[in-house]
Amino acid sequence: MAKNGIGQSISNFISGLSSALSFGGESVVGLSIGSSSIKLVELKKSGKAWKLLHFGMVQLPEDAIINREIVNQIAIIESIKTLVNQLKLKTKNVCISLSGTSLIIKRMVVEVKNVRELQDSVFWEAEQYIPFDISEVVMDYQVLSRSKDYKTDVLLVAVKRSVLESYMNCVQEAGLKAKIVDIDFFALQNCFEANYPTSSAEAVAVVDIGASAVKTAVCYAGIPVFTKDSAVGGKNLTSEIQRNLNLSYVDAESLKVGGGQAIPQEVSDLMHIMGENLATEVKRSIDFYNASSTGAPVSYILLTGGSSKIPGLSKLVEDATGLPTQIANPFNSISYDPAVFTQDYLSAVAPIAAVPLGLALRAGAK
Ligand SMILES: Nc1ncnc2c1ncn2[C@@H]1O[C@H](COP(=O)(O)OP(=O)(O)OP(=O)(O)O)[C@@H](O)[C@H]1O
Numbered sequence: 001m002a003k004n005g006i007g008q009s010i011s012n013f014i015s016g017l018s019s020a021l022s023f024g025g026e027s028v029v030g031l032s033i034g035s036s037s038i039k040l041v042e043l044k045k046s047g048k049a050w051k052l053l054h055f056g057m058v059q060l061p062e063d064a065i066i067n068r069e070i071v072n073q074i075a076i077i078e079s080i081k082t083l084v085n086q087l088k089l090k091t092k093n094v095c096i097s098l099s100g101t102s103l104i105i106k107r108m109v110v111e112v113k114n115v116r117e118l119q120d121s122v123f124w125e126a127e128q129y130i131p132f133d134i135s136e137v138v139m140d141y142q143v144l145s146r147s148k149d150y151k152t153d154v155l156l157v158a159v160k161r162s163v164l165e166s167y168m169n170c171v172q173e174a175g176l177k178a179k180i181v182d183i184d185f186f187a188l189q190n191c192f193e194a195n196y197p198t199s200s201a202e203a204v205a206v207v208d209i210g211a212s213a214v215k216t217a218v219c220y221a222g223i224p225v226f227t228k229d230s231a232v233g234g235k236n237l238t239s240e241i242q243r244n245l246n247l248s249y250v251d252a253e254s255l256k257v258g259g260g261q262a263i264p265q266e267v268s269d270l271m272h273i274m275g276e277n278l279a280t281e282v283k284r285s286i287d288f289y290n291a292s293s294t295g296a297p298v299s300y301i302l303l304t305g306g307s308s309k310i311p312g313l314s315k316l317v318e319d320a321t322g323l324p325t326q327i328a329n330p331f332n333s334i335s336y337d338p339a340v341f342t343q344d345y346l347s348a349v350a351p352i353a354a355v356p357l358g359l360a361l362r363a364g365a366k
């Protein structure tokens, strides 16, 4: 998946780039445009391992991204520029990702004798799964396996062209080049594979709990065999705090994340309720996977995303699902200079670094 990923092909399709993207000896950059903040990870090869050069994050205004579509382009462009300046980033080529309802991911089986007919066949079959006008989408697919009787298992990705272009345009306006457009699920899979060597017979659920979504990718034998995107996340909790305590978005957000101040009991109670809701959502995803898949049962859950910091969430997820659960560390296998990054800093940013790190690794995949 990492080598010939769909994201790369989507990017190729749109901008006609060569499939052999070469970053040479340069650093590689993953840029995650989330609905609450933009995160950037820059890595460089150090021997056989990847070394962290930079990590940065810029908070977005409340309504810059709504339903994962960019509403305030200027805020996105200026935030990317701020990050680039803060980190003194030299590399222009970045890997970005998309998520949300404008994205369709579908695993399907097509039967074609001649591989040259595969693309036509996949795109023909795909139309029935795409709830948009087919002229408005960009499609690509990845072959997962092909049997002797010509049955080909493929993973289809389709995205609304307008959404793809709005993300790419913002990156370009900020002075960078989105050389690869991936999707959050594949970034999570990449991040997981790099940091958690797991037997290929084991299925692991990587769950990213961000500001607007719970994204579950069940990774099995090197493939995200199951993905689910539920539109619930940290912003729901911020809204609840706003409403109950009669606060602005910014004040509610800062109260929620602590920021050195004690969290009032009322906020703690709301957090616990939200934690239970999120745990139920994770359970729903796992149940869905179990019901719809013949793959291996999930052996453990890794949580990522800023909202995985809700106190006690791992335990709540563990109780709801009955599966061992822990917060993922995307820096497990990444080296770094202790004079630049402290252990405490990396632990604090670890949950929000999984997607941008997976994207940087994707950019660096040869
Ligand atoms: N200490 C904390 N306790 C609770 N929530 C937190 C904490 N720190 C961050 N969050 C929440 O995490 C969310 C941000 O996480 P993240 O950066 O993963 O989201 P995003 O990538 O912007 O969103 P999405 O991927 O859903 O579009 C915010 O809702 C924020 O309030």
Ligand SMILES: [Mg+2]
Residues within 6 Å of the ligand: 032, 033, 034, 035, 210, 211, 355
């Ligand atoms: Mg995110």
